[in-house]
Amino acid sequence: MTTQLSVQQLTKRYKTGDGVTGISLDVGKGELITLLGPSGCGKTTVLRSIGGFLEPDSGDILIEGRSVLKLPPEKRPTSMVFQAYNLWPHMTVYDNLAFGLKIRKQGKAEIRKAITEVLELVRLPNSENKYPSELSGGQQQRVALARSLLLKPAVLLLDEPFSALDAKLRHEMREELREIQADSGLTMVFVTHDQEEALSLSDRIVVMNHGHIEQIASPQVIYDSPQSLYVAQFIGKMNFLKGVVDGGRVRVDHMEFTAAGKLSGDVTLAVRPEDVTFVSDREEGLSGVVKQVMILGHYAEVTVDLKTHGVIRAFQPRQSVDELYSGKVLNVNFSKTMAFQSM
Template identity: 50%
Template sequence: MTEIKVRINHISKVYENGDGIRDIDLEIRNGEILTLLGPSGCGKSTILRCLGGFQGVDSGHILIDGQDVTELPANKRPTSMVFQSYNLWDHMTVYENLAFGLKLRKMAKSKIREKITAMLQLLRMPEVVKKYPSQLSGGQQQRIAIGRSLLLEPSVLLLDEPYSALDAKIRQQMREELKRIQRETGVTVAFVTHDQEEAMALSDRIVVMDKGSIAQIDTPQNIYENPINRYTASFIGEMNFLDQGLDVQAFRPEDATLSAEHGDFLARIDHVSSAGHYGIITLTYQEQPLKIFVDKVALAQYQPHQQVYVTVNKAKTYGAPALTAGKSGA
């Protein structure tokens, strides 16, 4: 049976403007990367701050390793937070930044040196030990910030959109680095992001947030293949929605095919473009926009204003037009 590292029992935190979280019930498993995903204002960062002790709760309880930490301040909890801004001290070297928290714990100098040497090896950055943060790239600074938190040996590592300031290529590299570091250390990670690609690439499970509530909890694959409501379906990946009166048919662009001769319905091509390794066809059917992915080799046979048949190979049906919110464990 999987060990539960964190239990969040029916916590609520509502701000004066009405934003916040309501009746959040959530478990984080030992050694997993759990990602809180959603748009700005959905409550994902509020959950992380409540978990780390940076924000009190109105009701409910938070347990880590079986201990109720609801009333404990941040510095008394077995968690460590990595913020968007890294929070490295510019006047300190990398070594001094990494050593800071260990010195506060009255650790012996020789032990501090041993632990920092091992951490820089884990981060694959032994050569930066004497450098200052201003001499490092954004990705390097972020790795040092993560390393500083890991040196404190937290039960749960909290990451609040740590890669938001990095460009796309570096973000991808950092995601791979985080997965490697997490795999080698076995630390439990709670990760906040609004980037669905980041969530899909990183996570063991994803918590999709919607206006202060949980819309769905599941593995990335299950959330992509089986979104339980229209909100999740519209938020994760590309999705076409065809209004059919009482119901809405939803299907991914890769789950439909085009033909000049036969299909489920006839649509007009509006635009043809290449995404490199595949083609993108945008169409209109009964004044409803659609997007279909095609093989890059087949792209040349399609032109704007052309009439083509669309066959939907896999679809889900949702009620229209309400965006219902549900919850699913995994």
């Protein structure tokens, strides 16, 4: 895959001590990559540095093989979609979209054709004469996205563009963005703190923590094989139990589990809720008491108090929990586990 964007040893530190250090990242042509992490982890700093809105302390940023470090935002082959729509309220949709193209001295016929095509792409045909106040939040965000797409950037930057929308609309916009990205073949860098958004949208996810990269991988690999306890805690729901490495195995009470990597002493055993199983024999499981059974559509979430290890969650097929109730004693085992050195 051809590298469209290359971030090389990027460092940007603020007086507060926040920022990023030594960030290196290559993004392939046509790839959608997501920078994921909590507030203050540095993801927006990286995005704004790529867009030219921040000047790094050191490092380089190359787009299509050329350094853009000395170029202002308007001269870079990038375009950014912000959380705020930033549409001019006194202008129609057409005029909002045409503004950037007029600055680029494109002809009227060319502008009209481009706007008609991009409004079809973002599922807003025949809305040229509407004003922003006549559009819903989701429609306004589509117009903001269309405005960036019209500039035909080499890299499209998206800074938490759906966070102001309600949950249902966010879900719809994610699906539409993925379709638009597939149709257009655009290279996109997306910033979010929403793990579900990252998992559903991305070709690869960059998990960030305190100004550095913890892991870069596909959503499947990030979910199934987190490289650190931080990533395991941040991505998806996870149960954690205290264990001890003994003879190359992780021991939790009388149970033993596989230990991968160089682990010793106290460790944390991580188990996804879908990998928790209920067994009849106490020798084959850890004893617990059911606290709650919640039916969540096609599956049920069962919370179990393991006494010495606290409460864990199990995802079970809905039809398999008919005989479970609060206070029932049962035994749990795990079909798949991960172990990390305790911090």
